[in-house]
Amino acid sequence: MENIKDKNTPAPVMEIEGVTRVFHTPGGDFTALNDITFSVPEGVLAILKGHSGSGKTTLLNIIGALDTPTSGNVRIKGRSLRDMSEKEKDNIRRKRLGFVFQSVSLIPHLTAFQNVEFSLRLAGVKAGDRRARVEECLKMVGLFNRRDHMPAEMSGGEQQRVAIARAMAHRPEIILADEPTAELDSQMAAEVTRILKELTEKEGVTVIMTTHDVGLMEAGDIVVEMESGTLLRVTDNR
């Protein structure tokens, strides 16, 4: 996992097989996702693109084992999420996935350092090994000097960068980022995207992020376009 994979012979780290998600609402059933199938190879930056309501966030929740599809299945490294208990899913999230959310995704009462360290604690990393990794991750997002600040004392972009450091610290296989740039200005958005891109290169992690920002599209190795819950096309930019 440490070494950089050959991009030309990618093995799918995540496979989505015929995922459909129907929400039961008082106004009738609503199909948010309709028979989505695609796979993401290891070590790429995949971008889920689409307008509001296109179902990209729902899809991301299903990939992150936060939501269960009505039908279809998701495999992570060949392991089927459908067959897992809730506790097993928790463990998948704990060790193999990292999350970055749209607005705030930090624990408000912990400092930047503690927030990053906490994901290591959750992943069961020994106390002695944690400090160096946290510092490494904070340096990578350029916030090492702000490690003892509370989330409330940092700007939105800084918070998102800490969130990325937190998401990557425990060396997950996939980082899921839901509109991480939505609340940032374009310069900061580009910076965050650059860090995510860099992660795939340096750490070999797969990043799946959603965005509606057309300007960021070109950064993606793979771009998945969605519309009204259906898959429009998958473009491989590599």
Place this chain on the structure above:
Amino acid sequence: MLKVMFQRLGSKKWMTLCLVAGIILFVATAVSFPLYKDAALNRMLRDEFSNTISKTGKWPAYTKFNVVIPQKGDPQEIFNAERAAEELYSQMGVTKKETVGFFTLGPSSVSSTMNRDDVTDVSVRIGSYSNLGEHVKILSGKLFSDEGMNEQGEVEVVISSDAMVRLKLLVGETLNTRLKDADGNKIVLKVVGVFAASSSNDFYWQMVSKSANQQIFMGEECFKKLFLSGETASYSCTAIFSDMFDHTALSSDNVQQLYEYTTYMMNEGDYSKSFAKPPYLAILDSFLAKKDRTEATLFMLMIPVLFLVGAFIFMVSGQLYETEGNAISVMKSRGSSTWQILRMFLYQNVFLMIVGCLCGVPLGIFFAKVLGATKSFMEFSASRSLSVRFTKETAIFAAAACLICIIVMTVPAVSYSRVSIVGLKQKKALKKHAFWEKIGLDFICLAIAAYGYYTATRSSEKMAEDVMKGNPMDPVIYISSSMMLVGLGLLLIRLQPLIIRLIYTIGKNLWRPAGYISFTENMKRGVKQQFIMLFMILSVSLGMFHASMARTLLQNAENDADYLSGADIIMKEVWHDNSYLVEEEGQEFTYYEPDYERFGDVEGVCAYTKVLYDNATANIGSKNVQTLLLGVHTREFGLVTSLPAGLNEKPYREYLNELAVSERGCIVSSSFRDEKGFSIGDNINFTSSDGKKLYCTIVDFVDYWPGFTPSASRTDADGNLYFEPAYLIVTHYGLLYEKWGLQPYEVWMKLEKPRNTDGFYDWVNSQNVELSKFGIRQENLEAVVTDPLLQGTNGILTMGFLVTMLLCSVGYLIFWIMSIRSREMTFGILRAEGMHRSEIFQILINEQIFAGGFSVLCGIGAGLAASKLFVPILQTAYSASGQVLPMQLVTDSGDFLRLYAVIVLALLVCLLVLFGTIRKLDVAKALKMGEE
């Protein structure tokens, strides 16, 4: 406007319900105080009267005018007094039972016209009693007619059966007198009937003078016409008017009027010379002293409860405004003035208050009844219910409670209504030390408590003196104990983050993720959590403190009553004697002893013994001291009585054994040794109340003896309190019988089951036993429980505890639900990061332990510490000189178990609700990851 208000309240229905519940409890608590106080004091008043009646066998509720006019005096004086007596009822504000008017002339000699050999002139008193006919049964002949005279102009009179024997008169006899009526005609009397009292329980006869067996009665109108109709009285005449009134109709509010008018009549009124000091004055005296003390003490006990409930209302309304913070800010930015927003909240609060008041008053009535059924702390019995009535005072309390509620609810609105959006955001970012921490309120409170403790322990005598005089307990003492609890509570809250940090640091690398989150969260939380923690510590510590206080007060009072009762039952029968034969026939005086063997038949009595009980005089040199003299049969007395261990140097039975082997020995109180210098082997001389003398040899000294009060408090001329030692001599009944002859004795009994006195009452009723004195231990113990001061104290303490515990749980729940709501997103992040649901629960449990568990433990500790220091002081203040036995701090594990059960229940309910909230937590929704 109203619609908007209801919508707003409806959207926060749980918070609103909590607030209304707080108001209801506030009003109910405030109202229950005057309701209970009034009912309990009335009950106490009635009890004091009926106790006097059962002790003395006399009706104490009467006044007496005693008017004597000399020969040639003005008869109008008598009529004026009669009118004054009639008017007295309304002036004293009492309900009339009966006025007994008695007129009599001085002794005069009458001679029978029958010229019988055996009858010479006899000396009689001619008189009249009002309504005599209603209180007698005619044994022979008839009652005098309404006119009072027959056709021959003879005055019709009746005599008692005793007088018939004594004066040797017969029915139908005509008597010549030397008296003349107003017109100067000679008065001739005709005996038309002989009567006896229609019932021995008729209090009317208590008003009849002892010399009734020398009296000849005529009709009242007739007496007035014959002797009082002239300008001046032809003969010296005595008139007595007794106003008997109904004490059961008295209530604590007209006692003051009665008391004041009575003292006015005695000292300043027109009839002060002829107005005798009525026996009820002593009852009222002690009642009024107890009333003031009870009112003041109960009110002081009520204050902390009201304070806590008020704090709850303040807290909840603050929370309510906080949830509306955004709405307020928006209104502000749209140009609403502070006053407009404030007015909106004021209307809302008035509405909530009306709802709260409508439910609070009936609940207060219920509370008052519960108070009246309190036995001890958290223990109820429905043996004697209270009749609660709504008084003016209650209405005042209710109104005041409502006003306070409105103020408490509206004050936090002021600060919120000023906040604009910018201000709100700024405020949320602030997280500094609380105001109290900066000024060191905890240390100030503890300093006040220490000062209170110091002064109270130094001046305990003065305090006891105040209580003796009926003054209420010094508020400083009560405040000190509360101050100590508040101070300790705040100090512990100040220390709590440090303690948590210490534990965190010790196991820094050991904590699992859940523990880590809990620790770090708790160390950062600060001010907000402090209020609920203080609330919790105060509820629990007040509960602990009150539990031991209530138990100590009750137990000591019960021990005292138990000790002073002497035996399960003490009774003395009415003894008849031959005194009337001594005078007439020169017989030697003797008592007729009631059949002692009968006591063997009383059901439920397992042992009984004769006890000669006399207020004797010990002759020491030329000086005399009053002493209680007990003549006992040592073996039987030992079977009937007992004494708690540790009161005297040796076990109780040993003293009886020592006495048993010394034929002329006696056991005396240690006051004879300490005050008068006696030692074992000395002879002691004493004289009985009827003048018989004896000496005994001292075999031992005791401090305590069944039924003996070792010291009595007195006030000297300057009003200072001092304790006067009491004296006791216990010797053989047999010795006193041998030397002094048969004397009326008491019978002391032991019951198989001390609570079951039915057998005794059945026996008294079926055998028509006439009692001149009796006391039942069980009834004395019950009187302790229903004493308004003790019961009110226990009741208010219990109710206060339940109310604060209830509010504490609700407040705790609100705090945590709010806290979880505000952290839903954090929990969402934690779940997304892969934390298990069970770990989230673990975080919640940890938080409960850090905040709730810590508060409960601190509360228990602070409560116990305050009990150790202050309960003995408060106990002194309550019972003061009344305490006979050495005071003990009593704690009952049952009390604490009940208390812990309530706390555990409250915490469990809280946890369940919180678990439910977390279970429903939707991670995706919490993270706002759903469809936007």
